Amino acid sequence: MSIRTYTTRPLVALRQYPFDLAVVSVAAIVAYAIVATASSGSALRLAVTLPLALFLPGYALTALLFPGTETRAATRAARPVQWSGIDVVERLAISFALSLTVVPIVVLVLPITGWGLGAEPIAATLGGITVVAAQLGVVRRLRLSRADRFTVSPVSALERRRESGPTVTLSTIVLGGAIVFAIGALLFGLLAPTSAGGYSELGLYTEDDDTGDLVTGDLPAEIAPGETASVTVGLENQEGAHTEYTVVVQQQILDDGEVTDRTELDRLEASVPDGETVTTETAVAPTPNVELEEPVRVGFLLFEGEPPNDPTADDAVVDTYFWTTVTEDALEDE
Structure with a gap:
């Protein structure tokens, strides 16, 4: 029992x-x-x-x-x-x-x-x-x-x-x-449908010297005259469809917060499937007319398809930038 x-x-x-x-x-x-x-x-x-x-x-x-x-x-x-x-x-x-x-x-x-x-x-x-x-x-x-x-x-x-x-x-x-x-x-x-319909993201990265991993926040603050700085551009597509992107890299000179001169340094194209992220590299080289010790803003403008003839940040889907200085001190740091 x-x-x-x-x-x-x-x-x-x-x-x-x-x-x-x-x-x-x-x-x-x-x-x-x-x-x-x-x-x-x-x-x-x-x-x-x-x-x-x-x-x-x-x-x-x-x-x-x-x-x-x-x-x-x-x-x-x-x-x-x-x-x-x-x-x-x-x-x-x-x-x-x-x-x-x-x-x-x-x-x-x-x-x-x-x-x-x-x-x-x-x-x-x-x-x-x-x-x-x-x-x-x-x-x-x-x-x-x-x-x-x-x-x-x-x-x-x-x-x-x-x-x-x-x-x-x-x-x-x-x-x-x-x-x-x-x-x-x-x-x-x-x-409900939204007016945005999705989003695209643009990120800037550099390669860590020790691990080889892509990291943020370590973009080149100084570039030696005639030298280049490698920057990795990350593109994330959350638009809901396969999208063709163009990234315009510009050298921008500012005066009182306003861009007074733009010079295109590079143009990157990428085809990104929906929901995925791709990376591509560019070599940033300020033009010779930039004076030593003069701060320069390097802008990255993201466009869907072909950009306009005179691309600006106002026309871009999203934009980002970093500041750098052309200085001979960068040669001593290398």
Whole structure:
């Protein structure tokens, strides 16, 4: 008899395992798997990213914080109860709020770890938080009596509403309206066409002498007369379509903040598929008419297709620049 009781306990525990937390855990794992394998920008990847970022972590944390169901007034009168439950609308609202709190924290923490900031590390972290919090929520929920546990059961919900009457609190109405508004605003932002239609990014890099990696913030501040400085230009295409780019490299002389002279130093062309980044190099060489110790701004103007005859920063899709000085001191530093 004792052996039979021992062998049936795992089955009993399995039957008591909360259905909603099982679904949340499996959904988080599946969402990470799709993010890790699906191509960037695919509809399937977007479809699983939304619940993973906006709902699943918060729901699991809510289950951990509030394992009980909504406490009824009759129950409170009958015996002392430790409050650990909320109603369904409050649970959904808190789930969205906690998810929107967790995601920025993850985005801030990941860059200082070895994982870096990317779609897969973010999905893995959010999925891990969801699964761990859900399992801890299972433990807390199963420690409560059946009557006090929160369960996802339409029949139980109808019975509770029948016993408590058709009253609806103002907080429930406000929370329900807030959820509907938030979801509607999110869907509008995702589905409504925008005037920008996407974006392109332009970055400047140099090669680290020790590691050979491309780094930012180490652009040449000094160039010797007649010498060149190698600069790597990075182009990222998020326009939603394959795009042909042209980068115009200019030597710019300024007076009181206004460009008074422009000289084209180079012109780079690149064909970039949607969602990808390419790099190309240019050798920056100020013209001989630049005086020694005179600060020169080297501008990089990005255009889609062919640039105009007299390209300026106002015409460019995006532009960037760095300052350098033509000096003989650069020869001594080499």
